[in-house]
Amino acid sequence: MSANINKTPDFVMLSSYPIAIAHIDCDAFFTSCESARDPKLKNLPIVTGKERGIVSCPSYEAKARGIKRGMRLTEAGKICPELIVLPSDYELYSIYSSRMFTIIRRFTPDVEEYSIDEAFCDLTGLRRLYRASYPAIARRIKEAMEEDLGITVSVGVSLSKTLAKLASKTDKPDGFTCIPGYKLHEFLKDMPLEKVCGFGPNTAALLNKSGVRTVLDYIKKPQDFAQKLLGKIGRELWCELRGMPVYRLVTEAKERYLTISKTKTFSPASDNKEFVKGQLMRNMESAFIKLRRHNLSARNLTAYLRRTDFSHCAMEGRLTRHSSSTLDFTQLCSRLFEHVFEDGAAYRSSGVILSDIMDEGADSRDLFEDPVRIENLKNISIAIDKVNSYYGKHTLHLASSNIVNEKGNHPRNCLAWRKQNLLKGESFRQRLNIPLLKMRNLGNQGT
DNA sequence: TCTGGGGTCCTAGGACCC
DNA sequence: TCTGGGGTCCTAGGACCC
Numbered sequence: 001m002s003a004n005i006n007k008t009p010d011f012v013m014l015s016s017y018p019i020a021i022a023h024i025d026c027d028a029f030f031t032s033c034e035s036a037r038d039p040k041l042k043n044l045p046i047v048t049g050k051e052r053g054i055v056s057c058p059s060y061e062a063k064a065r066g067i068k069r070g071m072r073l074t075e076a077g078k079i080c081p082e083l084i085v086l087p088s089d090y091e092l093y094s095i096y097s098s099r100m101f102t103i104i105r106r107f108t109p110d111v112e113e114y115s116i117d118e119a120f121c122d123l124t125g126l127r128r129l130y131r132a133s134y135p136a137i138a139r140r141i142k143e144a145m146e147e148d149l150g151i152t153v154s155v156g157v158s159l160s161k162t163l164a165k166l167a168s169k170t171d172k173p174d175g176f177t178c179i180p181g182y183k184l185h186e187f188l189k190d191m192p193l194e195k196v197c198g199f200g201p202n203t204a205a206l207l208n209k210s211g212v213r214t215v216l217d218y219i220k221k222p223q224d225f226a227q228k229l230l231g232k233i234g235r236e237l238w239c240e241l242r243g244m245p246v247y248r249l250v251t252e253a254k255e256r257y258l259t260i261s262k263t264k265t266f267s268p269a270s271d272n273k274e275f276v277k278g279q280l281m282r283n284m285e286s287a288f289i290k291l292r293r294h295n296l297s298a299r300n301l302t303a304y305l306r307r308t309d310f311s312h313c314a315m316e317g318r319l320t321r322h323s324s325s326t327l328d329f330t331q332l333c334s335r336l337f338e339h340v341f342e343d344g345a346a347y348r349s350s351g352v353i354l355s356d357i358m359d360e361g362a363d364s365r366d367l368f369e370d371p372v373r374i375e376n377l378k379n380i381s382i383a384i385d386k387v388n389s390y391y392g393k394h395t396l397h398l399a400s401s402n403i404v405n406e407k408g409n410h411p412r413n414c415l416a417w418r419k420q421n422l423l424k425g426e427s428f429r430q431r432l433n434i435p436l437l438k439m440r441n442l443g444n445q446g447t
Numbered sequence: 448t449c450t451g452g453g454g455t456c457c458t459a460g461g462a463c464c465c
Numbered sequence: 466t467c468t469g470g471g472g473t474c475c476t477a478g479g480a481c482c483c
Binding site: 049052053054056068069070071231232233257258259260261262263264265310349351 | 448449450451452453454455456457458
Binding site: 114115116117118197198199200201202203233314316 | 476477478479480481482483
């Protein structure tokens with residue numbers, strides 16, 4: 001087979017649209033939702049992300065003034081004093097998102113919810129139904145989005161998901177780009193490799209070394225070249241970019257999480273062991289809050305720390321059973337921290353990853369553990385969640401994460417302090433004795 | 448893009464077994 | 466006891482995405 005593949009030096013294209021895939025990408029989605037809700041914000045420089053202190057999504061007006069994603073809000077405010085800063089409202093964005101998918105499903109049932117603000121849809125075979133060409137159908141979807149949702153979108157139509165996404169990206173905002181088979185050659189002629197979804201900077205650099213600089217260069221190489229240099233992804237993208245689709249639309253709803261992680265950067269960096277540990281424990285608490293919100297339980301926990309030079313070290317540990325109780329994992333997390341933390345090193349962020357996740361209650365219980373005790377720990381977590389939903393997130397928290405709250409204030413006045421003393425009690429410590437199956441070192445790698 | 452946070456997938460290579 | 470070959474499973478970490 002590979003011998004045959006190697007003998008395809010030139011790619012030959014193709015009728016206009018043997019297959020028609022559309023990619024629909026909302027323009028500056030979060031801020032577009034905000035100004036769709038409140039039209040007074042239209043055409044103004046606005047950003048979301050107030051709660052995190054960094055720009056999460058700048059409107060095009062803000063972008064035009066030099067505001068970029070990830071920028072600190074203080075810096076953004078200096079560049080653009082009239083900037084309007086809004087907190088993220090994920091509930092609003094979810095509502096708009098599901099409306100968007102509903103609108104597209106009016107035209108075709110084959111819709112993939114690719115992300116909160118992006119969709120793929122398969123238009124193949126719909127020309128007779130709509131008495132229109134594929135571009136004309138895609139145009140109608142775009143117009144429906146703008147009319148019914150009040151948000152502009154950029155649309156790409158082509159022969160595969162990768163090409164459709166590439167097309168929608170070339171003209172933003174409010175763009176409409178169709179790449180039929182016979183135009184592929186021209187479209188890809190000067191297209192930089194990094195524009196392809198799946199080629200990052202590293203892959204582009206590697207391809208450059210072989211003299212491949214544009215997407216057209218890439219697909220003119222034999223398939224074997226792509227396979228050998230970049231493996232499975234390389235081969236698949238090679239096909240997709242030639243207009244031979246290999247990625248199917250995933251039209252089923254996403255079932256559940258494989259991992260849940262929580263990371264937080266702290267500034268300034270710190271070499272204070274208690275403080276860094278507190279940050280880690282706080283992340284663990286946040287991860288478990290999310291886990292319980294989705295009625296899931298986890299068995300593995302990875303703790304990692306990032307140094308000021310961005311190198312990191314991590315270690316994973318495992319319980320004998322699945323659990324959704326924070327208190328089941330505190331001891332494990334502490335032990336992992338002890339292995340990972342180096343005296344004298346300064347750290348800038350910490351994080352945890354929960355993995356081996358399954359539905360709550362699906363685990364067969366460990367035979368050697370007391371079911372009453374397990375139930376008690378679970379009830380404690382539920383009770384803590386209830387208190388926190390009333391008084392605010394992390395009002396009630398682990399003693400070990402309390403240092404995160406101390407910003408020069410004495411913690412004695414807050415509810416946390418009382419909880420801290422409670423958790424330090426001997427009876428609690430005895431209860432936390434969960435056997436560990438294993439801990440493994442995840443290395444000590446630079447990035 | 449000198450770097451915020453939350454994810455997924457792929458793969459080389461080690462461990463283990465026959 | 467040493468040796469070879471081959472298969473499977475696991476995992477650390479790279480790369481990429483939004």
